[in-house]
Amino acid sequence: MNILVLGSGGREHAIAHKISQSTKLSSLFVAPGNAGTAEIAKNVPLGVNDFEEIKSFVLEEKIELVVVGPEDPLVNGIHDFFLQDEKIKHVSIIGPERAAATLEGSKEFAKEFMSRNGIPTAAYQSFTSESIDEGYRFLENLNPPYVLKADGLAAGKGVLILQDLEEAKKELQSMLVNAKFGSASNTVVIEEFLDGIELSCFVLTDGEHYKILPTAKDYKRIGEGDTGLNTGGMGAISPVPFADEAFMQKIEDSIVQPTVEGLKKDNLPYVGFIFIGLIKVGEDPKVIEYNVRMGDPETEVVIPRVKNDFVELLQATAQGRLDEIELEIDGRSATTVMAVSGGYPEAYEKGKTIRGIDKVENAIVFHAGTKSDNGKVVTNGGRVIAVTSFGSNYKEALQNSYQNMEKLHFEGMYYRRDLGFDL
Ligand code: AMP
Ligand code: GLY
Numbered sequence: 431m432n433i434l435v436l437g438s439g440g441r442e443h444a445i446a447h448k449i450s451q452s453t454k455l456s457s458l459f460v461a462p463g464n465a466g467t468a469e470i471a472k473n474v475p476l477g478v479n480d481f482e483e484i485k486s487f488v489l490e491e492k493i494e495l496v497v498v499g500p501e502d503p504l505v506n507g508i509h510d511f512f513l514q515d516e517k518i519k520h521v522s523i524i525g526p527e528r529a530a531a532t533l534e535g536s537k538e539f540a541k542e543f544m545s546r547n548g549i550p551t552a553a554y555q556s557f558t559s560e561s562i563d564e565g566y567r568f569l570e571n572l573n574p575p576y577v578l579k580a581d582g583l584a585a586g587k588g589v590l591i592l593q594d595l596e597e598a599k600k601e602l603q604s605m606l607v608n609a610k611f612g613s614a615s616n617t618v619v620i621e622e623f624l625d626g627i628e629l630s631c632f633v634l635t636d637g638e639h640y641k642i643l644p645t646a647k648d649y650k651r652i653g654e655g656d657t658g659l660n661t662g663g664m665g666a667i668s669p670v671p672f673a674d675e676a677f678m679q680k681i682e683d684s685i686v687q688p689t690v691e692g693l694k695k696d697n698l699p700y701v702g703f704i705f706i707g708l709i710k711v712g713e714d715p716k717v718i719e720y721n722v723r724m725g726d727p728e729t730e731v732v733i734p735r736v737k738n739d740f741v742e743l744l745q746a747t748a749q750g751r752l753d754e755i756e757l758e759i760d761g762r763s764a765t766t767v768m769a770v771s772g773g774y775p776e777a778y779e780k781g782k783t784i785r786g787i788d789k790v791e792n793a794i795v796f797h798a799g800t801k802s803d804n805g806k807v808v809t810n811g812g813r814v815i816a817v818t819s820f821g822s823n824y825k826e827a828l829q830n831s832y833q834n835m836e837k838l839h840f841e842g843m844y845y846r847r848d849l850g851f852d853l
Pocket of ligand 2: 513648663724725726727728768
């Protein structure tokens with residue numbers, strides 16, 4: 431089978447890596463890819479939102495399966511684009527249609543979906559510039575901290591958590607009236623603050639059946655001790671130690687099952703990964719957000735633990751046969767540590783030579799922001815390279831990731847040395 435993976439991060443390298451091990455694979459392409467994917471697949475210089483060009487390429491190379499890594503093309507309707515075109519509608523797409531992708535594209539839509547389907551989440555109300563005065567009153571009646579969320583996609587920056595009421599009001603105004611996050615903040619969801627520890631649950635669904643993949647916890651802040659600015663993710667651990675069997679059963683019964691049922695009931699066709707961001711409040715899981723894709727760097731610890739032939743798994747998903755698959759999960763813990771460019775998540779430089787990749791042992795190096803430059807691998811983004819290791823528990827796995835991280839070097843390289851500190 432010929433397969434195309436869309437995207438260029440660590441997530442896509444991890445997906446491509448797993449696909450490359452399948453006996454069912456003929457040719458593997460990644461668009462646009464990075465220096466890591468170039469070693470196991472053919473990189474294709476296509477943008478993930480260039481649907482017409484993707485179509486031409488798919489026809490040219492007789493692609494039968496497309497795995498969509500990031501949310502953007504899904505929210506822009508890439509799955510619908512394929513379905514609506516006679517020439518390519520036979521191609522299997524892993525990733526939901528536009529309507530269902532709105533679960534990530536609009537926080538208000540996601541909240542309405544959860545409340546319709548009885549899925550536990552924070553109490554909320556949404557506001558526009560017309561109802562800003564009601565928004566102020568709503569804030570006055572909440573206890574701090576105040577959680578303000580831009581409704582639309584805001585590159586992971588659209589959530590503000592504020593201690594002070596006056597500041598919260600100012601930010602609400604800046605989002606609704608001054609377009610702080612562009613049109614993404616035309617609507618703002620204000621919600622109850624949930625106090626607890628976060629984890630993520632990953633589900634693969636064919637729209638009818640589902641499989642729950644390993645849980646993971648990522649570390650979003652740039653600084654140790656979870657301080658400083660938010661990033662795309664500085665590392666991850668799987669499984670999450672506190673997500674024991676009883677807790678997982680609660681997640682399945684109160685969240686996963688009603689989510690898949692709700693998608694059917696609401697006529698939201700879904701073939702692909704659902705990434706459910708959760709907070710454990712007391713003993714109970716509550717949903718913070720849905721993403722309609724895998725997480726990055728969570729994929730770098732979740733997918734390596736899946737032992738099934740990955741192409742078989744994706745094919746069964748595309749064909750509505752997930753019930754025929756028995757998931758096999760590696761019982762060991764996996765951790766990934768992300769090395770980033772100096773200055774990230776603010777301004778940083780690119781083009782720094784990365785050394786030491788060949789010295790890594792007993793670990794998998796997943797490239798994120800890298801590219802090949804005259805035979806060298808150089809930095810090409812904020813998050814640069816992730817080192818995934820296994821261990822009998824997360825501490826042992828982390829030790830292995832850190833030992834290997836010490837062998838890597840590029841100018842300005844930074845990584846967090848405290849992953850797992852909160853567990
Ligand atoms: P989101 O983009 O919805 O994942 O939100 C970004 C981050 O804000 C989450 O990972 C949480 O750490 C935090 N967050 C979002 N909603 C809440 C909430 N209702 N209570 C507490 N923290 C939240
Ligand atoms: N690591 C968080 C995300 O992929 O959204």
